[in-house]
Amino acid sequence: MKANKILYIFIGLFGLFLMNSCDDALDKSKLGSLTTDNFFSSEDEAFQSLDAAYSDLKDYRYTWTLWAFGDLLSDDATYSGSDADVSSYARMEAYDYPADNGRILNRYQLCYRGISKANQTIDGISKMDAALFSTYDKDALVGEALFLRGYFYHELVKCFGDVPLLAKTATISDKGMSRAPKAEVYAQIETDLSTAAASLPRRSEVDYTEYAGRITQGAAYAMLSRVYLYEEKFDEAKAAALKVIESGDYSLVDDYGYQFTLAGEHCAESILEINHYDSPVQTAATSNNGNFHVLMMMPFGVTYGYGIDQPYQVLADAFDEIGDTERKDATLLTEDDLKAWEAPADFALLERNRTGYYNQKYYLPPSERSIEIRNNPLNIKLIRLGEVYLNYAEACTRGATKDEAEAKKYLKLLRDRVGLPAITSTGDQLVEDILKERRLELAMEGFRFWDVIRFGKASQLFSGFTANRDEILPIPQDEIDRNNGTITQNPR
């Protein structure tokens, strides 16, 4: 009997346990994470989506390409540093672009990542009920994302020519696209930037100490002026630049070099910067919000510097040619400068100084450098008023409706500031002088290579450059491989 009782209890308990089981035990949702199904339900989430859309801008792999292409492929500077660093970029500088070069992939990949995030933000916020917004302006948030999409597409199109165009969040059915003609991409960029400009606030309308780093109407028009120049739509470029100039929100600072110092961040001349800080928590190069390039450009050997970006003597000569000491001093860092600023023990370690110059616009003296070597606080200047003046001057000179006087007026403002005589040339010479002025005013800020190409002078100015071939970089080989022939390579 005892045995039977135990049995019954046993079976009874088992039965209870069995009944307790139910099938929803298999529905486990991710802990500690939202899914796209339940996102975009509040304005805070809208803003969080936008934060992410900005985030690729500060990724050092993207910003690396700003100078690695804009300056190092030009006649201004060379890829220096360790022997391995030098040889890793030798083919690029010889215009024998390898399709598997890491920088080429970085540019392509990071721009599309930025576009994807902007697309998610635009698609997501657009569907939201406007009543959900009280702190933020719904249209302005979308406007910021539109700017980012336009900006990244421009960074792509100027680099690669025709590129795949996706103005919505990608789904798997978007596989198999081909490269959209440049004109289509530009049309999208124009739409995005103009729409953005219409909804964005002006710098003077916001509390800029809090807002600095976010996109304003001024940034959108400034970007438009840049984009129109690439399209050679000079009248439109002129109009867009004028919007910035006439807004009165921006003015040149007296000391040219000031704007490249920590103190000069977001000064009156600044239109858009990528913010960086000495992060207390982030150290990984790909995820931090510090500026890695300060370390990359720091002279080799000096407090861990890589010494990668070294301006050539010819750039120094270009300054000297017109007696431009002020901008030269602010742009080119010499051994004498270093000796003055660095601790003697650090300076003694300097090595591999291949050209005699370093990029001072990315230099921080020891007192301002971060202990975390990849976390330097220096912002990267994306758009400043100086460029807009030059854009305007160029548009006034190269367009169908020429206004050389107006062009010279703004050139004079720039040259007055650095104690140089006004430009007096006209016609083609003036166009040439504007290119020269861009070289010096915007030196080592990532413009030179693209400017020379825009002006059609690359094969004259860059040795080894083959016109109608080397203006654009190859599509990353990996992208070609992934697309089974739908994405074609640029001809060589």
Next chain:
Amino acid sequence: MNNSKKNRKTLSKKILCLLAIGLVYSSLGYSYAYGSPESKGVMEQQQTKITVQGKVVDSKGEPLIGVSVTVKGTTNGTLTDIDGNYTINTTSDATLTFSYVGYKAQSIVVGSQKTIDITLLEDAQMMDEVIVVGYGVMKKSDVTGAISSVKSDAIVRQPVANVAQALQGQVPGVIVTSNSGAPGGSVNVRIRGIGTVNNSDPLYVVDGMPVSNIDYLGTSDIQSMEILKDASATAIYGARGANGVVLITTKQGKAGKTAVTLDAYFGVNKVNNNLDLLNGSQWYELQTAINEVRGSAAIDLSKVDRNTSTDWMKEITRTAAIQSYNLGISGGMADEYNYNTGIGYIDQEGTIKKTDYQRFSFRQNLEKTIIKKTLTFGTNINISQSRTNKVLEGSNTVGIVNSAIKLEPVIPVRDADGNYGYSPYIDYNNPVADIDYTNNKSKVTSIVGNVYADLNFLKHFKFRSSFGVDYRKTDDYQFTPVYAVSSYQNNDVSSVTRGYTKFDYYVWENTLNYIRTFAEKHSVNALIGYTREWGRTETLSATKRGTPNDGSDLQYIDAALSSAASANGTAFESALISYLGRINYDFDDRYLLTASIRRDGSSRFSSKYQYGNFPSFAAGWKISNEKFFKNLNANWISSLKIRAGWGRIGNQNIDNYMYQNLLSSNIQYSYLFGTGSKEALYQGLVAVVMGNANVKWETTESTNIGLDGNFLDGRLIFSGEYYYKKTKDMLLAEPIPYYFGFETGPVTNIGSAENKGFEFNVDWRDQIRDFSYNVGFNISTVKNKMLSIGSGTPLAGGSVRNGSATSTRVGSPIGAFYGYKTNGLVQDETQLAEVQKLQPNAQLGDVVFVNTNDDTSLSDADKVIIGNPVPDVVYGINIGFGYKGFDFSMQWGGTLGNDIFNAMRYYTYDLSSVTNKDVAVLNYWRPDNKNTDIPRLAGTDVNDNMRISDRYVEDGSYLRLRNLQIGYTFPASMAKKIYMQKLRVFMTGQNLLTFTNYSGSDPEVGQITSTNYLSRGVDIGTYPQAMTITGGVSITF
């Protein structure tokens, strides 16, 4: 005397009955000695009465306890006692039969002998050995699937911390490779090839319970391991059976006298280092020569001393100690209880400084009968804690071994002032300093075990319910002090990292078994079951920086002063619901049929694809039991069985939640707004991985044909199999175009791969008087091929310094090496002119790359498969001898036909760089030395001689003396004097000899890391295996 006669008869019957029971129990070991000298048989004939006594021992001379000694043709019999002794009253014309399960029975005519000592031979047929299968046990002779067994003695003799490592070379079809020679390092087990580009680890089931890994077990915990290889054997594990199943039975208690065992060994490890690198002056001379072609970029050799000659591998390694102790107690009483409990400790230092591994474990297996023959409760519990000290491996830039191989020998470990030396030329770390500044510890606590109840009812039914827990907690601890070796090897702010991973997993299994034989010839064994599993993983990691100093008492989060702190944490849950069923049918011990099915429901998939069905069928034919066969009188064939099976199985070794579109809040997606004091970080949220709601299991279909034979009275055992395994619906992260902007594509079921091969196992064992010996040989082949990668492009893997070493492509093995083919060096001007058409920068003495597609340029399109990391053949040889108390065993093993991608050649074969070189490069090409395959010296490698090509690929075949053991068991009489039942001393050598042509440090190259599945065979500076020599004792009290 009638009465007494009757009593005697009853007694005899009782004895026989007990004998039968005793036999059953002795199949598990030994049992109580029931026999007593008083038990007398019935004497029908009046012959000379005689009392015979003697001792029964096995081939090693060890006493056999409980051997039944019977007088043939009578019921008279006895059992041997604990020392193997027996006494029996019989007659001179009688024949004594000695029988013992697992041994061959022997019959001896008594004659005038008064003492008959017998040595029983193990029955090599083992055909009726009982082996563990999924959710049950089975007679080996009835098995229709592909199952290999490994017994404890083959495992316990290996001085290794990881049980999986002890499996190496033991059974055909199982490739075991260590990813690292670090003590406690990860081991890669692949059963029948590589079924997927994802995780192909087998499922481990310990004492019936699926567990996450078997790191917590020691070799002495193991009673047996069964490797289920084909689908008909693994389909009962459904969605987890695709990569094979390893069933482990830990030591169980047996009815019998309490036995206390102590096993201990200690010894030393030495690194296996086959490298032959330049010494300081050789390096100096070579660099002097290279400087001549470097021109203005010549390195300044005055910065180093040519007389400094650091052997970096030597500097980072040491002769390390290993020790292990195991204490076990087991015993029990039939129908009452049994137990087996033990504690173990292993402490192994790594051959690379600052690496070590310790594990303390406690195990208790207990079974208690509540209602005789009806209800039994039992538990299997293992509690263990391991501690590991690690250094950085698996990095192709700053890994310790990687650095030690490439760093220039002219750099001193420390300079004259005692500061660490560093390269004045290149930013490669001083590995000795790296080791010194590394504080990386982890501690794993595991509690793994189950409780179960067995209920037998209605004669033929057996119900089992088992509840198990797999609990693991990993504590990680890292501290980086402030240090400065050089401008590139330094740390300005100290940091403390603490982290933990908590994993708890519950398994509840219920099975009902029905075993019955109908009409004598029809045997049925049916099983149905319902199981539930659920679990949770949680991780937490926090880092804080800036401790006031490096004192060990300040290496805690709270001591770090900087406000900079970061914390990360994740949590996952998963669940599995399964229904299973199996039927084994046996007709007349001639025809065997097995069918099984499992239906698994998994939380890893969306509700639409949660459930999957995994069926299998198999049949066996015991030819030797057929009448016609018996008529053949082929006596040399003891048994012969053909079997074949098919099944469909799954792999759900994938990440959770892949069907959902998750938003990431990684710090990477944050951005700064504001300026000055208003500058603030805003965290973003975004989807960067594309989800796929339609994701489902990987399924594998496998077919197996096998032949088991037993010849020459069981002295020769043979088994051979052929298998074909095809994986469909392989989960691949679908490569997406970069223009999608997502970081990772959706995981989709688009891949397909096949594995096929033969497996053979031959064992010969025999005995000549006191000399017993055995020779075993196992060999298996595998052909692995990717059949489809959907619409996707090839998968790159095995990241090395200058690209990817492997590519998984349709028609080639998974993770095959991929790169340019070379065709010697440019030898003369005519050839140079030709070569320069494709390699414009080539010079005399540069490498010629093959334009495989015959187009007009040398490009990525010319890359081809240049090597296969999966061996064509894996084999093992086991040899053993026993003579009186001496025993000797050897285990050889190795691979044939696999390649190794020696990524270190990027440094050691580059004739333009400053890193250390293999001595082979001294034979570089010169106009007066053209007969070489080493290219010319180059200032810069303009021809890109170092691009990924077949110049990195080496033959990875090897033969290794894995284990050699010599032991001596003292005679029982001697042992007894010191109160021991058994005393054995032994010496073991592990990895004593290695034969290979591989030029790297060691030919055993696994994956770069345990989860880097496509990096098999890529050597980026693998922690080499150790050679171990130990001595020990094994005592039974």
